[in-house]
Amino acid sequence: MTALMVNLSGLMLMAGIVWWFWLYRPAPAVQPDTGAVQIIVENGVYTPDRISIPANQPTTLRFLRKDRSSCAATVIFDNLDISAELPFDEFKEIIITPTTPGHYTFGCQMRMYRGTLDVSAR
Ligand SMILES: [Cu+2]
Structure with missing residues (x-):
């Protein structure tokens, strides 16, 4: 029984390593070409949660909240x-027009939802 458990945990560890090194790819930052980005608020995540926008140019963030919890509001x-x-x-x-390039975090009040705006000078 113990040997079986050890084998199982070994298998799970290997699966985790395969996942981490071969299968996992961080989602690329979204680049709006129309000046608008749609962000879905659902299940504890903003989708997308990483958005690249230009500095000194108005960008429209169009949020759609699908989570009923008040914190997500x-x-x-x-x-x-x-x-x-x-x-x-x-x-x-x-509509936001950031003037200083950099990374800006955004989120809900309790920080369950988190996202990042990458503001670049162009
Ligand atoms: Cu929250």
Whole structure:
């Protein structure tokens, strides 16, 4: 019995290693070409959760909240002085024009939802 458990945990470890080194690829940052990005708020994740946008140009973030929990209803952009309420199952557009390139995190109040804006100078 113990030997079986050891074999099982060994198999799971190998599966984990295969997953990590061969199968896992981080999602690429999304580049809007229309000046608008749609972000779905569901199951504890923003999709996409990493967004590349240009500095000094207005970008529309179009949120659609599919999560009924009240915590998901607020999105806060750190260091950009932006926060907004997201109505359930309705599009909410937030237009941002960041002036300083860098990485800006955003999330819900309790930080269950997290995302990053990569602002680049172009
Ligand atoms: Cu939350």
